[in-house]
Every structure is written in structure tokens, then in C-alpha cells.
Amino acid sequence: MNKRSIVASRYVPKRALWNKYILSYSLDGNVSDKNQTSFLAVKKALFDAFHDWEMNSCFDFIDVTPSQKSDIKILFTNDKINHKDCNRKFRGTAAHAFYRYHKKFPAHIHINNEIFWMESKKPSGSISLKTVLLHEIGHVLGLYHSDDQKSVMLVLEKQLMLFGYLSILVILFKCENVGEFKVDDSEWKCTDMDTAKLEFKVSDKFKSEIEIFYQYDICNKCDLIGLKRINPSINEESSVIIDSYYGYVFNVSSISNKISICQNLKYKNFGECGVYSLEINDINDCSIKRLQNPKRPNVWLLLGVLIIACFVLICNLIEKKEKKLREFLIRIVRSSRVKNLEDINVNELEEVIVPEQVKVKNRLHSLDTFRGISLFLMIFVNYGSGGYKFLQHVPWHGITLADFVFPWFLWIMGFSIPLSTNSLLKKYPTKRLKIFKKILIRTLKMFFIGIMLNSRFGVMLENLRIFGVLQRIAICYFVVATLELFLYKDIKIDDSKKGWKLFLSDVIWSKFHFIFVILIAITWILLSYLITVPGCPKGYMGPGGLDQGGVYYNCTGGIAGYFDKIIFGKSHLYQRPTVQKIYKTTEPFDPEGFFGIFNSVVLTYLGVHAGRITIFYKNQKTQIILWCLWGVLCFILYSALTQFDMTNGWIPVNKNLWTLTYSLITGCSSYLIFAFLFVIIDVKPYWSGNPFIYLGMNSILFYVCHSVFATTFPCQWIVSNKHLPKLLMNIWGAFFWTLMSIYFYKKKWFFNL
Template sequence: MSEYPCFLFFILIAFSPVSYSQTVSEDGGESRMSEMMWIQQYNRHNGSNKPELKLDTAWLTVNSSLNFDLELYAQNDECWKCPLQWVATFKQRNVTTILVNTTHATSLALKRNLSNDHVEDICPFHKYFVDDADYWIFMNWTTYRNSICHVILANQPQSDLIPLLVTLGVLLFLRGVWGVLKYLFRNRNVQKMLCCFKSAEIADPQPLENTSTFTLQPYDGSVKDHNSMENGSMDNGGVKENGTTEKTAEPENKPKQRLRSLDCFRGFSLAFMIFINYGGGGYWYFKHPAWHGITGADLVFPWFVFIMGTAMALSFRSMLKKQIPRYKLLIKVIRRSVIIFALGIMYNTSFYRIDLTKLRYPGVLQRLALTYLILGIVEVFCARGEDSHQDRRWAPVRDLILFWPEWVVNLAILGLYCGLTYGLPVPDCPTGYTGPGGISEDGKYYNCTGGAAAYIDRHILGLDHIYPWADVKALYQTQFSFEPEGILGTFSTVFTCFLGLQAGRVLMYPGHCSRIKRWIVWAVITGALAALLTQCTQHEGWVPLNKNLWSVSFALATSSLAFAFLTLLYVCVDVFGWWDGTPFIYPGMNSIVIYMCHGLLGGCFPVTWKTEMIHWKLLIRDLWGSGLWIFVAYVLFKKKIFVAI
């Protein structure tokens, strides 16, 4: 059973390197020495005959001196409760090399087929193979009688994390150089030394006029008076250079500016999503799990949903303060949802000439549209324009008490999701089944993949209108595919967005400490609930983490990490001004344009190109592709082009 530590929900451990160890023989070192010398000699003369290494593979060579064939059965640990599958046959008195997967640990077993159709287990073992490693097993009568397979590592492969660490170091170095250059060019003494003209001074763009859209209003790069930050805005004026407060006649007309941390959060999520969609350097932890579990790739979509909810809280409050009628807000919600849904359909049909009888209805933008529609309608009737009841005894929790009807509605929506998931009868499947089906559990629930969620999608959307290439179908050998953006998961996605909206409501409280403490409390509560539901395990908990189903534990765990990350950005960007949020604020201001363009032009040069399947080359290509769209967003920002729906 694969265990996930409880602190998974606060620090994602999917990025942690695995500690590898070499299996060493317990019998005499002289025998092992002679085997290593034999391996070196064999590799010198016959190494070119080995199969070519591919991405996330290693060599496994079996040197058999037995007078009968050996059969190798194996199964990747990612496949939960799956039986071992036949992999290869090792001929008697022969040396045979095969490729083995290195993404997850693997259960293997060497077996012998006897004449009476009986299969004899010789040596089962469990191994986490390393990229580009050269593993050997020597099978002779001694190892056969003892039923022991000694796995020898014949080389010292480099860690596949090295390209990631080097790339991260280079990016941080370049960002540091850019920061130093900006400081030098903005320093007057340095300008005089360099004989720079005042017109050449590099300055941050001036703030734009307030709008009711979800775009960022850039500010002048300085950290404002802490007490001037209210309702998610920062005053651009009101503080003199000497630190005294300047009173204004009409404070309500002072230009306001949104918190940069929110747009930095949105832009980072979008940039990371593009990097993931372009391949993530070929690393398995930048890919979605086939079923239960969580990786870095599983964060980007829920984080984008979360920050959409945060923006909704600020936007609705702003529009109500301007006394915009609620029926106009409702029309705006419906219009925006329809446009986003239509863009999602266009995105699904942009890669090839589509057969309308097999058009995929769901998708990322479609789920965003439905989530925004449901929560937006609730917010139209429940949102408040002013912060009231500040003198009551329960004022410290007024973000909960004043909006109790909205909590009731959203908990009811979450209850509907749980009721259908665990209570809807599915023919020939146990009620409440949420497993992968297929060959899992010896095929006992072969056609039950996803339980009620898949059943609803198949009967409402039809098999021809759902995602046909789900990873669960390939790994678990299921008969049907599974729609990861299906109907039922939309309800739990609404709750993720609602938690993001709650993060935006926290901004009604004045003062940095008050906001930070509340976000941290929310991170702890949601993370603890997720840990409880999963029992800190990958598969065995009451409600495992599952992005395909958007399980309740998944919604809580990703929201916990979102609260924590938002707090970190708020402290670094808006409180202390250690970082101005660049370059991620730029895609955050034109998120819909950048998302559509990255998909429509994702296969074109110079966005991407074909390269060798090597991690460092794939990493450079995919980082280039995502960086290119950040640059496009920067150009749009400089030209003051902002597309909002």
C-alpha cells in the first residue's frame, strides 16, 4: 500500500526525489566481483545490441545458465491492486536485455512454466528502477534453489532531477540579474554615474482606470501604506514621500488598485498549466495520475478555479458598491458563462476537422463556465456591497455569519455530489464504487470505472461525446474511457471555487495580520479535513485524492495548498514588496487570450518542435513554449491590450 504522509496537504511531496539503493548479494564478495567483471566485458563487446533506452526506462538484463526458459511477469505500482502481467521470456542459457519502467516502483516475478500447465514462482521481488541504469540478474542453480534474485546495478546513472535543479538555478539567477539591473537604472546616483538621461529611466507602468473586469490594474511598483489596503485594493495616493498621511476631499474617488498577489497567483497557475500541457519536460510528476493520487500537474486547474472564486468576491462587491442592479449582474454572469463555454467548444474542435457526431462536450473551459454560472447565480443573490456589523461581538467571523445562506447552498451542492457519488445505483457495480475498474482487483469491477460519475456521463452525454484517451483506460485496460471534466465533478468544483471566494471575503478585514491569520487557519482546516478523509494514504482512505472525480478530499487538499500559496504571495508581493510579481502578473491579466492561443498554436514553430526524448531537451523546449506566452502577455501589457469577457 502506497502511503502518503499527512503533511502532503501542506507541502506537496510529489516533487521529492526518491532514495534509491542497490540490492547487494549476501554471499561472498568474490562472486560479485567476478560478475561485475563479466558484465563490463559483455557491455564492451555486446552493449550495442541492447535495446535503445527511451524516456523513463532502464535496462534489465537476465543472464540465465539454467536449462529451461524463464518468464517475467511485472506490474507498475501505479496500477492499484492489478495482477502481474506477462512481460518477456528469457531463453535458457542465454543473455537477454529488456527495458523496464522507472516512473514508479515495480513488482516483478520470474516464473517457470512446467509441463503440466503449472506455473512455478521462482523469485518475486519489488524494485524502484532508476533512469538509464543498467540492472543485471544472474540466474543459476543456486539462485533457483534459493528462490532469490540478486539485482546488480552495473553503472552509476545521473539523477533525472539534475536538469530541473540546473534550470531552476539558471532562472533564479536571471531573475536576480534582472532585479539588480532594474535597481541600478532606477537609482539616481547610478544614473548620474552612467550619464543616463532622465527620459531613459525605466519605470513601472502607470495605473489604469478602475474597471469591473477581472483584469489586473498595474500599480507604480511601490508598497503602499498598509492601512490603505482594503477590500482587495491598494490606494495609489494618500501617502506623502515623508511618510505623513495626505487627506483627500473625496476619498471614494481615489484610484484603487487590485492586489498584485492575486494576479500573480492566476498568472503562475496559467503559466504552469501551459508548461504541463506542453509536456512538463517528460517528468512523470508533471503528469496526471491515472486514477488515485496527486502530482504537481493536479494543482494548476483547481488553483485556477480557486483564484477565479477570489476574483468573484472582489468583483461582485465592487459592482454592488457602484449600485449596479442585481438583475444586470445576473445577465453578466449568464453572458460570460455562455461565452467561456463556447470558447471551450471551439478549443476542443481546433486541432482537427471534427465529426459532429463525436464532438466532445466537456472540457476545461466548459467546466470553468459551468462553475462560474452556478456560483455566480448564488453570489448575485447573496453578495454584499458593504462591510457591515463591524461592531458586533461576532464581527471576527462576519465573513461566515453574514453569508450563511451562501454556505447552506454550497454545502447542499456538495451534498448533492456526495449523494450521487455514493448513493446512485449503477448496474452491475457496487453502490458508491469510485475505483478504476478494469484489471484492478482481479477485474471484479471491470466496467465500473468511476462509478456514478461515469454512469451519468455515458447516459447523458453518450460515449461518443466524452474524452476518448483517458490514462485510466490504458493503464487499467478498461473497456470504456472516462471523462475527467464530467458532469458530476462540476458540483465539487463549485465548492473549490467557493473556497476561493471565501479567500476573497477575507480581504474585507483590514490589516495584513488579520488576513494572513485567517488564510492560514483556512489552510489548516481544509488540509486537516483532507488528511482525515484520505487517512493519509493514496488508495485506502475513505475518500482518496482523485482529480478525475474531483473528490471532496481533492477539493479540500488543493484548496489548502491554494490558501497557503496565496498567503505566501501576499506576504512577498503586497506586504513587504520583496517581489513585484513579474513575470507572472502579465499572463494573469490576459488569461483567456493566453490560454486559447497556447492551445491553438501549441503545435507551431517557434512555440514547439520535435526533439529527442531526453529530459533536459524536453525541459528546455517546454519551458521555452511557456516562456514565449509569458512574453506575449508582456507585449500585450506594454501595448495596454487587455481582453476581458
């Protein structure tokens, strides 16, 4: 199909323009117009326009650099410049939009740089850039022009004439629908999770136009963003659809006389599918009232927990029934008298009476179970965790359930290292270089598999992300396993020692290991707080973007982000960090970047020491006590460094930066959880670890599989955008790989690097 401008033609209804929900955009070339609009002002207009669409559509948008491949390209240009891909003269119009005519070519938005553009207010002779962007973005997403004066897709010339500066939201619930969408919808039906309707009621005391601004309450000292303009002289209802998960801060001001009507109006109690009213009665008299009670989607989590508990119970009942059946068959065979022994098929007899067990090394069942539980939760979270945001990764500072899972893996891996090293060096005491070669090869295998997973959706080499989960695990394994190998010495347990010397014998033996790890932690602290990043304050660990009023816009991650960009380049980092939605950041940031390796090694070594305890102390009670003591010690250090405040303490808790306090609190939880599992599985076998133990025995294999087949049937399929169907689907995804792990165990199929 030939390229055609949207100005000259209309889309065919229900044309499938996009086959994905996450679209990237880039501002290409120089920003130049007759008003000399600043680059930051243009970027802010872009952020606001794309954010409005993101808030009210199923699309998410990523801001990428011009050098990177993008789905939508925005250019400031004029009639004197010819463009090979999309070329059409403006002839006095403000902008053109070109839809994506082929999957290899991006959509284009061309902005006329011969016009006086303004970001917000509209003096004589200027046009609001955000107004035009809202309209043109609608076109590249697949919308018609509209004749409705309330629609953002109103023909642009009429829109500018009627409304001047327009900052309105469009309501778009179903991506497959292509048509006209109104700003206000009095017959709103809640069809998506985490959405609520906010209506606006303005007293007739106000005669001039007023503007409402908003910001998420978790956005630290962020500037507020324009949400809605209301003209009280026009007697009509006005509303927007908002994300009900977050709390908000609202400001209301008069446009004509620039008077602040209400400031810092905070509200945290929005609920899913609830209807609320922001009532503006007088100066300093604003309130938010609930008009319609919201739904309570969190109750479905109880159902999810019950389903998982039933699944575990059924697996254990089947296991017990199998054992009883096998014992019964053995008794029958032993009691029967076989006259003709030659008629017996020995192989068939063994298959009947011998329990189907896999001969594996003597290993801690509690450790395999802990690893399996971690992987089960990781699959559930990666598949969407039922759409519950509080179960997903935190945007920046703080911690959620999802933020514990990856550190547990590192701690468990560390636990296994001294056990395997001790075993290998007892067998081959003079072959350390050969063992080191094995460590190196395993590291390279794991790192390479991680890079393969990063490219599973197709990628250009210049944009290939280098780091990831497996890459971080590989590097931590290499550092800690090498440390253990070359600092290892024969372990001689002196039973004559008493008191504190007995309980610190493992620490004394590994004093050089601890010195090395402590130096790593100190190095991270010194680099983080003493090095100044260009354009950022010393010791800055914030998210950048709108944080602190946007003063440090490009400082996402401080030294950690800067270090990764200098070494690897922006295009090889993670392009959609968790902080992007809240803080409107534009800089890529990799949560598994190089700088986070420091404290990841610290956490891994905490696991190493937990494993070493099992070598030094054979008494199970002593082992449990020491694990609990180390867990308490980690918590004390964490409390001291955070000052009991995860966000504003000396060292905040941050998974993206992988701060020292993050390693300490996750290390604390690892010690205590493992101690509990050790008691109920290995000491007093109340539980066999079934079914999670099987997942833990093949963890690398099923981590890779759950990633590769994440969007394929029967692992996952598309369901309605509600918490209950998504929760059931994501739980099923975790169940599926657990059942596969049981099947692999029965078949004696194990994958090791």
C-alpha cells in the same frame, strides 16, 4: 496508390505511413471463431499485443469503440465476406494486414475466424492470437517481413512452427526507421528517456520453458501480464526494454508443469539507461541485480529551477533600471531651462519622462501574480514538463504538482467574484438582472472557447468532446457568481463586536451561501457512495480495467463515468484518460466531466470566501491570519476524510473524479500560498510580482494561445527524446508566453470576456 495486402507485398523503406505518434484502434464486428473465444479474451490479447508495441516504440495506442473513427480496425472475418475497403482471400492464412493507403482511411487487420484461436497456451490445432496480432500490428506500423528467427516480424507461418505460442517484445526506438527489429539486442544503446534494459539469466537447473509475468506496482490488485518466455535449453541472452519510471512486480512460473518458481518479486529502483538482470536461480530464489548504473536525470531539474530563478531576477533588474532611467530623465527635464517652449513636442516629452504604466483597476498584485504563476506552471506541464512523470498528472488516486494548477485557477477566480459583485451592486443596486445577463454571456463565451480548443486538431461533430478546462471554469463561474448575486445583501461591519463574533462576521453574513455549498458537497457524497452502477459495486471509485483483478473492467470512474456516458455518450468524452496506460482501460473517461462540477464549485467557493475576507476585514494582519486559519481548517478536514491515506482513506484524493478531499487539499494550498504572496507583494513589497503578474493580467488570452500554438515555432519544436532538451524546450515555452504577456502589457492590450 492502389490498396495491396502486406502478405503479397513489402513496404518501401522509410515510407511515411503515420504522421502522428498516438494511434487509435477498434475491434469491429462480432468476435466469432471455431473455438468460440470469449470477447474478453480477445480484448485482452489485443491489449497485451498493443501494449508490447507501446512499451518498446514511440507509439501510444488508444482503444476506441467501433462507432468512433480509428486509425487501425481489427475484424474477425472469412473468405465468404467481402469488404469494400480491404478485401483479400485468406486461402488458409491466419491474418492479413492492410496498410493505410490514404489519410482518410484506416489501416486494417483481418483475422481469420475459421481458425481455432487461443489467447495464450496452444493446445493441438489452435494458434496464439497474441502472436498473430503482434506480427500484423508490426505490418500496419510499417515493418518488413524478416528472416531472423528472433524477430517478431518473422514470416508468420515459420514463426508459429518454430515457437508455437510466442509472447515477445520488439525493440523499436526510432519511428522513422523501417526494417527488421530483433527481440534481443546485446549492444543496446540508451537513446530514450525513462528506459532501462532488463536481462534474464536462468539457472541450468531448469530444463523446461519458463514464463515471466509483470505488472506495475501502482496497479491495484491487477492481474499480471506476460512479459517473456525463455527456453533454458537454448543458451542465449534474452532481454527486454522497460519503462524505468515505475516499480514492478514479477512472477516466474514453469510452463510445462505449471509450477510457480517465484512470486511477488518487487523492484522499484530501476533507473534511466540502467541495465539490470533478473536472475532465476531456483524455486523461491530469484533476484534483480544492477549491472550498469543508471543516469540521474533528476539533477537537470535543479538547472531548470536555476534558469527560472535567473529569468525572474533579470526581469526584476530590468524593471528597476527602467524606473531609475525614467527618474533620471525627469530630473534632467525639470532642471533644464527651455527658452523656446514652442519647440517642445509635448507628446514626445511625455513618452520620455512618464513611466509606461497601464491604468488598471485597483487590484491585488498578489492575486494577479498567483494567477500568473499558476498559468506559467500550467504551460510548462501542458508542454511536457521535461518528460518527468512525477510532474505530470497522476494516473488515478494521489496528487502531483500538475494536479494543483487547475484548482488554483478556480480558487483565484472565486476570490475575484465577491470583489466584482460588491463593486457592481454598489453602483447598480437595482440592476441584478442586467448583471446576471452579463454573467450568463461571459459563461457562454468561455464555454464556447473551450469547445473550440477541443476541436483544434480537427474533429467530427459526432466525436466532439464537450467538456474541458475552460468549460469547467465557465460552469463554476456561473454557479458561484449567480449565488453571490442573488444572495447578496448590504455589508455592514459592526465594530462593536468583539472576540469570536468579530472574526466570524463574514461567515454569519454568508450563512446561506455556506448552507448551499455544504449541500452540494453532501449531494456528491450521497451520489458517489449510495448509487449502484450496473456491473459495479456500490461506492466504487476505482479506475476499472485491470483494477481488482479486472472484475470491474468497465467501471472506470464509478458513478462519475457512468453519469457522463449516459448523458453525453461515450464519443463526446475524453478518449485518452491518464489511467489508460497502467490499468489498460477501454472506457472513455472525462476528468472535466459533469460529475466533477460538484466539488469544483466547493473549491471555487473557498476562493469566494477568501475574497470576502478582504471586504469584511480591512486590517491586513487580520486578513492574513484568517486565510491561514481557513487553510489549516481545510487541511484538518482533508486529513479526517482521507485518514492520512490519499489512496485508501474514506474519500481518496483523485483529480480525475475531483473528489471532495482533492478540493480540500488544493484549497488549503491556495489559502497558504496566497497569504504568503500577499505578505511579500502587497504588505511588504519585497517583490513586484514581475514577470508573472503580467501573465496573470491576461490569463484567458495566453491560456488559449499556448494551447493553439503548442506545436508551432517559436513556442515549441521537436527535440531529442531526452529529459534535458525537453526540459529546456518546455521552460522556453513558458518563457515565451511570459515575454509576450509583458509585451501586451506595455502595449496596453488586455483581453477580457
